[in-house]
Amino acid sequence: MTPDFPQLYSELDLPADCSLDEFKRAYRRRIAQLHPDRTGTDGGSDAAQAALSELIATYVAVNRFHRRYGRMPGMTPRAVASHPLLSARSVSRPGLPTVVPSGDGSERSARSSIWLVVLFLALLVLLASWDWLTLSAQ
Template sequence: MARDTNFLELYQALGLAPGCSPEAFRQAYRRRVADLHPDRPDGAADVGELQRLNALYASALEFQRRHGRLPGAPLPSRPAGAGVTGEAPAPAAAAAAAEAPASRIGGWLGTVGVLVLLVAVGLGVLIPDPPAPPSAPVPASGASEPAVAAERRIELGTSKKVVRALLGAPLLETDQRWDYGPSWITFRCGTVNGWYSSPLRPLGTPSAHPGANKLPPPRC
């Protein structure tokens, strides 16, 4: 995470206060991206501010992944009765069993039972391991497209259906462009014809940009 990350600047840009819900945070981000997007017809786009917003948003998501909360959100309260490590106290039944005198165990097993147990441990008697679960079946060559898409990466000519199966729903979606935070993918005739894969949100593409390996535009 960059040292100059200013989460207060991010909250001010989104019109929110620290401690807002994750859902309100995501919705405010999408609205702000739509206001700054280069595709706006009114010419109110600001590419520099949009790039700064995307970088701050990606840093906030990384903070949430590491700490389980958004920047500035209060720490989760510790459950009543939890110890220093946050572990719940042992159940009363388990504590009572741990404190039971050894004489009760000896009386329950009996002298013969104790001797049999000691002999079994001395001889190294082991309980056999449970059988291994059956392995998952290998999909046939005629598997559906989403199943095959899980083993593929996004390339020029990839369909929207495969992109959605690999990356999920985009944060901002138009017919010709899908935005995934600081990264984006463009389409023509329903297939991929360009992208930008940011290190903050990699897309699984072979490179950051298609470069000179672009395919000729498809005919719709």
């Protein structure tokens, strides 16, 4: 089942260009309305349970989409550039290029590579000093 994002936005009464925080607040309000503990029903009806599980599954899909692409589903990439909150994430400094998070994990991969090189160099220094220390002890 593919999530129906436009239907979700209309159910939560949100525009497609809402922020993630707005989406989470509206989602929590809707969960409170549908949850059997809040409605006072024993387990709720099958339709209410189906609506609740579909809402939760769509919420998970929205979060995955946002983590991967850095925007809400339904928002065009061009709209991200003009969005006041999302475009503020780009960092501009004189003499440096503008950095916009890509969300594809390349930054994490580069950071991991740097840490591997640092650990390798530390190991080399440790091995070199170990030989030096064992020679001076004899």
